[in-house]
Amino acid sequence: MGKIEKVIEKIEDAETGVAFTGAGVSAPSGLSTFRGSDGIWENKDPRELASPSGFRKNPQLVWDWYNSRRDKIKEVNPNEAHKSLKLMEDYFREFSIVTQNVDNLHKEAGSDEVVELHGNIFRNKCSNCGRVVSEDVDSREVVECEECGGLIRPAVVWFGEPLPVESLQVAKEMATSCDICFIIGTSGLVQPAASIPLVARESGAFLVEINRESTVISDYVDISLNGDAAKILPLIVENLQNG
Ligand code: OAD
DSSP, rough: OOHHHHHHHHHOOOOOEEEOOOHHHGGGGTTSSSSSSHHHHHHOHHHHHHSSHHHHHHHHHHHHHHHHHHHHHHHOOHHHHHHHHHHGGGGSSSSEEEEOOOOHHHHTOOOOOOTTTTEEEEEETTTTTEEEOOOOOOOOSSOOOOOOOOOOEEEEEOOOOOOHHHHHHHHHHHHHHEEEEEESSOOOOSSSGGGGGHHHEEEEOOOEEEHHHHHOOOOOEEEEEESHHHHHHHHHHHHHHHH
């Protein structure tokens, strides 16, 4: 039996599924990943651009960088990987996305249940009082909080910061109760997010990795599908539809 056939069989037997996703899922839309030769962190310093101390040192630099990322993300659309993950919902009683991506593309593709472990680049919050800013912030200059005067920052998780407690909790519960866990387009290097597939495995889930390269997660998955998520996921859904 081929690998895809085995995955189809497992999906047909499963009731609940989780897809744990990373930047590789959005790469086919035209967004850069973080690591690797053309990754964002190859020529940019995350301590300057994505840490509380970087923001304290130069808030405008950080704000400009997030604005440029927001501009880029607004130009792109969900790709076949996001769309296939939406379609996958039809084959499970419960199917959820646990993503490290902040680009909102899973929601744009229509996925019903999306847990954003690293926040969402289109939301903002006060760096001082933590208030989530609901009013539109489209200023090119860093703005101040209307409540406390602190500086407004993107509501994403930065290096050295904890993950939103509730999102992590919900993600762990999903991982604990799923029959099958897909790990798609992530290097699996950033903790604690990367512990989600381990939690799924320890709870007895069948693990399927989809990635262009092998990763630190590859050693403990049941099946590795090597290649482009925007090609492999449609193939899986097509097989399910014809099955
Ligand atoms: P990485 O850049 O670390 O890894 C991207 C992964 O996607 C790599 O393993 C690639 O091989 C794979 N990949 C690239 N294109 C692909 C494609 N078309 N199909 C399948 N796989 C593909 O990105 P993440 O693992 O998401 O955190 O990074 C995790 C976190 O590190 C991010 O959320 C971000 C970053 O620093 C924060 O900003 C807090």
